[in-house]
Amino acid sequence: MYAGGYATGGHVAKTSWCRMEPRLPEVVPFPWINTSVPVDLSSTAESGEEHLALENIEKWTDGLRTSIERACFANYLEKVEAIGAEPPTVPVIKRPRDIWRHIEIESVRPQGRDLIVVYAVPEWDDNLHHEWCIKGTDRLLYVGQFLDYPADSYGDIESGNSALDYDETIARLEHLPQQWTSNT
16 A cells, blocks of 8 residues: 555555544543543534543643632532521532532533533532533533533523622622531
8 A cells, every 4th residue: 555545457546534533532530539530422412523622621720620619619509598408408518629529520521622511419419410511621611400401502501500600609608608517
């Protein structure tokens, strides 16, 4: 074989090369919690660029981590306020960075080259599992109830999206768990 095809009796027969899409891993390391999680492709319309979105996970920024922590903490505080919850019904979480002990990451779903939807089960709301939609390495688009939407739709969600206005929610409600004795 040489460039362009196979030699056949003095002339070259052209070959048709198909582009091989990178094989997606079954699991990927999830930053900040020292574990690997499954890659979910069950509801992804594959574009062939999902490997790029998965590669972004290892490049997620500290700013993204802070946004996730604050959005999840705001979600926790809203749940506590909405149902008047107290321990042991909900865990005692006094700071945003403490949410990781109370969330189980079930999977990540890549969509296209730069969107990842994280499926998470927060201990404070195990009946309404969560999704987080992340764009690129540093932009949190959505934190809230599991919806299973196409990933490019999450940026348009306002109602129930804890990724929006989390600082205001925390300022308004962070006093709620401060009076409780830590149970962790």
